[in-house]
Every structure is written in C-alpha cells, then in structure tokens.
Amino acid sequence: MFKKLLIANRGEIAVRIIRAARELGISTVAVYSEADKESLHTILADEAICIGPAKSAESYLNMNAVLSAAIVTGAEAIHPGFGFLSENSKFATMCEEMHIKFIGPSGEVMDKMGDKINARAEMVKAKVPVIPGSDGEVFTSEEALEVAEKIGYPVMLKASAGGGGKGIRKVEHKEDLTAAFESASQEALAAFGNGAMYLEKVIYPARHIEVQILGDSFGNIVHLGERDCSLQRNNQKVLEESPSVAIGATLRKKMGDAAVRAAKAVGYENAGTIEFLLDEKSGNFYFMEMNTRVQVEHPVTEFVTGIDIVKVQIKIAAGEALEFTQDDIKIRGHAIECRINAENPKFNFAPSPGKITELYLPSGGVGLRVDSAVYQGYSIPPYYDSMIAKIIVHGENRFDALMKMQRALYELEIEGVVTNVGFQMDLISDQYVIAGDYDTAFLMETFLPNYNKDEE
Structure with missing residues (x-):
C-alpha cells in the first residue's frame, strides 16, 4: 500500500479522498491555488502545498506544478478526483x-474511451449497442x-473531445443544423482545443442511465448496478438515484453485462462509468460514453452496495485484486443524491460566490451522508464550480429515501450566499419525481417552465 498520496483536486472530492486515505x-x-488557502482540504491533509494563482489553468490544471508538488513531498501516487486533470491522458502518462x-x-485507455469516436468504434466491436450516428468525426456543416x-x-x-455539457447542440430541423454546428464546434475548440464533432440520432424520450464498473490489474471487472441521472439542466446532472425505477432485474443484468463487456474490451483498470440512454418504450439501451474517473454521484452506489469506491480505487492502484466477485454485489434499498450549489435559481442559476455566514448541515439518523468542503466563515471563491455540498440519503425503499x-x-x-436548496426541495417534492415518472427532458421542458412561472 502507498505511504503517501497527493490529491490533485479541491473541494468536496478532495476532502472525500483525504478521508478515505x-x-x-x-x-x-x-x-491548492492561492484562492483556496483556507479551504477545508488544505486543513485536513497532512501536508499542503500551493501550486499557483486562482485561475485553474495556472494551478489545478498545471501538470508540471502538480507533479513537482508530488516529487517535492515524496508522494507515491496521485488521485485526480473528477474534473481538472482526471481525464487527461497526457497527465496520466506523465505520472507513469x-x-x-x-x-x-492508463493514458492509452483514456484516449481510447475519452475520444467519443474511438469509444464508439470499440463498443461496436464489443457488441455493445450504440446510438445510430456518424461513423467518425465530422469537420464541416x-x-x-x-x-x-x-x-x-x-x-x-x-x-x-467533449464533456461537461460543452459542445452539445440538439437540432430539430435541417435549416437549423449549419448554425448549430458552427456554434458547437467553436465552443468545443475553445474548451478542448478540438472543434471536431460527431452526430447521433436523438433517442427521445429517454433515461440517462450509468453503470459503475471496477476493474483490477488482474483482469477482474465487476459492475455495481446503475444510477439514474435523468434529471438534468443544460446537460448537467442535478439529482441522481440508485437503482433506477425504470429498470427491472432482467434489464439490469443486460446493461450490467454490456458495461462489463465494454470495460473488458479496452482492458479497463480502476473505477469507471459506462453511460447509456434507455428508450423506455422499446426497452432498448444505447452506449453514450465512458467516464474514466470517479463520478460526482458515486455515493449513491456506495450506499446501495456497501462498497467504498474511493478506497477500492486506491487499493487497485496499489496492485491489489478486487476483494469481491459479481455474485457478491447485491443492491440493497434505495439512495438519492442532491447537488447543493451556490447559485441563484431565480436568475438562471447564476453562480453566487461569497462568504458563508451561517451553516447547519443535516445529520442524525441512519442512511444520511453529507459530502462537503464548506464551513461557517468560509468564502466561496468565484473561480470554480458552484457545487458546495452533496446530500446523500439511503432508505429501505424509494419512498423512505425520498422522505x-x-x-x-x-x-x-446556508446563509450569506444564495443556494439551490429551495429548488431541490421543490424538485424532490414534485409529484412526477415522487412517482419516478421523468426522463432527460423533464426538468427543462416540464418542471422549470412551471417553476419559473410560480416564481414570478
């Protein structure tokens, strides 16, 4: 096992990894960046080292600075968390x-699955169903x-080369495609340095279902069931749950087997997520992409399986074999996660940085967990993602978890900054969400239009 681990991240995921370690x-x-000097992860870690100014490009995305910090402190391993350098194949190769x-x-596997065109080709070879679309990259309208x-x-x-909702456009009609292509390509070029696009047929209505997989260096790969991430705003997840109410035992096995097949096809090692679109009418599901890192919503899977995904990540990296087989994985109860952001739902969810003057995080009872890196008196910097906490619950059944x-x-x-807590309360109390009757279009097309009317 490693003696010293460097966490190349910030916020709640950095705190989560420090606790597991x-x-x-x-x-x-x-x-940490200069803006994060007072952050909780710098307080909880055994050592903390500044790697640059507030801007991510000059600190958390600065590969040389991160690696220099690892060398200076004698860290044997780096956990990238999610975001920043977590899916950067160049950084993974530099570490090696x-x-x-x-x-x-490995950087090689990351390249295979991070490039959506390559990933699609690999999935076709592995007999994993893919969405009808372009056979390769598309460079012109x-x-x-x-x-x-x-x-x-x-x-x-x-x-x-996309991710995080960047460079994505839905096109309903032929006459809108050229403008949408140019806009998405420019956004992709600015965000990823690559303006190449690809096209897929829209599967609608659909559920966004992702399957958590774990693979060790001995070729053992298992899946930990699915998460339903269909409640999204502008392609960004808002609330996640496990298991999905849309999936029964037979379909769960089919999707899980397909996810394992996908991971084995590329020789996958460590934690990853296979994302599918599920057409509820036909029962058909289609591969969308693979996330080659731990996910924001991993705690719901930890609750229903009892497996600490971050600890397993570290053990796999240290050369240990998985301590369980697929037969050992049992889904127990139901888990839900709400993302708490410093943002203003009344003003198009604009970020709301500032000082937290009062804070009370919920506690007590079995099956409640709060992942956060904020504390009373902490100032949320304006430079990073607006998520400040995740509330995760586990119940004997879905109704128990909802309550x-x-x-x-x-x-x-939370006082001092505007948050989306009220919005999340309204969402979790919505009759359609309570009934489990929603898809990827629900939040944007049904809930938000009525919600905004109510706010007027």
Whole structure:
C-alpha cells in the first residue's frame, strides 16, 4: 500500500479522498491555488502545498506544478478526483514516466474511451449497442447535413473531445443544423482545443442511465448496478438515484453485462462509468460514453452496495485484486443524491460566490451522508464550480429515501450566499419525481417552465 498520496483536486472530492486515505493509513498531500488557502482540504491533509494563482489553468490544471508538488513531498501516487486533470491522458502518462502512480486507467485507455469516436468504434466491436450516428468525426456543416439526412432528425451534435455539457447542440430541423454546428464546434475548440464533432440520432424520450464498473490489474471487472441521472439542466446532472425505477432485474443484468463487456474490451483498470440512454418504450439501451474517473454521484452506489469506491480505487492502484466477485454485489434499498450549489435559481442559476455566514448541515439518523468542503466563515471563491455540498440519503425503499431527503433539505441552512436548496426541495417534492415518472427532458421542458412561472 502507498505511504503517501497527493490529491490533485479541491473541494468536496478532495476532502472525500483525504478521508478515505486516512482510513487506509495513508498520509496525504493537498495542493491548492492561492484562492483556496483556507479551504477545508488544505486543513485536513497532512501536508499542503500551493501550486499557483486562482485561475485553474495556472494551478489545478498545471501538470508540471502538480507533479513537482508530488516529487517535492515524496508522494507515491496521485488521485485526480473528477474534473481538472482526471481525464487527461497526457497527465496520466506523465505520472507513469515519473514513476508516480496515477489512480485511474492508463493514458492509452483514456484516449481510447475519452475520444467519443474511438469509444464508439470499440463498443461496436464489443457488441455493445450504440446510438445510430456518424461513423467518425465530422469537420464541416456540409458533412453534418449528409449524416443527419441519413439517420433522420432530430439529431444531437456532440464535441468529439467533449464533456461537461460543452459542445452539445440538439437540432430539430435541417435549416437549423449549419448554425448549430458552427456554434458547437467553436465552443468545443475553445474548451478542448478540438472543434471536431460527431452526430447521433436523438433517442427521445429517454433515461440517462450509468453503470459503475471496477476493474483490477488482474483482469477482474465487476459492475455495481446503475444510477439514474435523468434529471438534468443544460446537460448537467442535478439529482441522481440508485437503482433506477425504470429498470427491472432482467434489464439490469443486460446493461450490467454490456458495461462489463465494454470495460473488458479496452482492458479497463480502476473505477469507471459506462453511460447509456434507455428508450423506455422499446426497452432498448444505447452506449453514450465512458467516464474514466470517479463520478460526482458515486455515493449513491456506495450506499446501495456497501462498497467504498474511493478506497477500492486506491487499493487497485496499489496492485491489489478486487476483494469481491459479481455474485457478491447485491443492491440493497434505495439512495438519492442532491447537488447543493451556490447559485441563484431565480436568475438562471447564476453562480453566487461569497462568504458563508451561517451553516447547519443535516445529520442524525441512519442512511444520511453529507459530502462537503464548506464551513461557517468560509468564502466561496468565484473561480470554480458552484457545487458546495452533496446530500446523500439511503432508505429501505424509494419512498423512505425520498422522505429522508425532504427531511435533510428542510434542516439544511446556508446563509450569506444564495443556494439551490429551495429548488431541490421543490424538485424532490414534485409529484412526477415522487412517482419516478421523468426522463432527460423533464426538468427543462416540464418542471422549470412551471417553476419559473410560480416564481414570478
């Protein structure tokens, strides 16, 4: 096992990793930007080292600075968390060259699955169902028009090197495609340095279902069931749950087997997530993409399986074999996660940085967990993602989990900054959400239009 681990991240995921490492008896190194000097992860870690100014590009995305911090402190491994350098194949390869263990898949596998065109080709080979779409990258709007004519409208334009909702456009009609292509391609070029796109047919209505997988260096790969992430705003997840109410035992096995097949096809090692779109009418599901890192919503899977995904990540990276087989994985009860953001729902969810003057995080009872890096008196910097906490609950069944989440959100108090707590309370109390009757369009097309009317 490693003696010292560097966490190349910030916020609640950095705190989450530090806690897991401490429970494994590993000392930790936090890196921080000048804006994060007073952050909780710098306080909890055994050592903390500043790696640059507030801007991510000059600190958390600065590969040389992160690696220098690892070398100076004698860290044997780096956990990238999610975001920042977590899916950067160059960084993973640089770690390997410096004989520092990157906690995640190899740079080669990351390239295979991070590039959506390559990933699609690999899935076809592995007999994993894929969404009808372009066979490769599309570089011009003229090419895009040809593909769209073949597969039929509506289509989804996606950045080949994309992620996090960037470079994505839904196109309903032929006359809108050229403008949408140019806009998405420019956004992708600015965000990822690559303006190449690909097209997929829109599967609608659909559920966004993702399957958590874990693979060790001995070829053992298991799945930990699915998460339903269909409640999204502008392609960003808002609330997640496990298991999905739309999936029964037979379909769960089919999707789980497909996810394992996908991971085995590329020789996957460590934690990853296979994302599918599920057509509820036909029962057909289609591969969308693979996330080659731990997910924001991993706690719901931890609750229903009893498996600490972050600890397993570290153990796999240290060369240990999985301590369980697929037969050992049992889904127990139901878990829900709400993302708490410093944002203003009344003003198009604009970020709301500032000082937290009062804070009470819900606690008490079985099956309640709060992952956060904020504290009373902490100032939320304006430079990073607006998520400040995750409320995660686990119940014997879905209704039990829903009621527990309502109770937790009712207790949560954050003063000094505007948050989406009220919005999440309204969402979790909505009749359609309570019934489990929602898809990827529900939040934007049904809930928010009525919600905004009520706010007027």
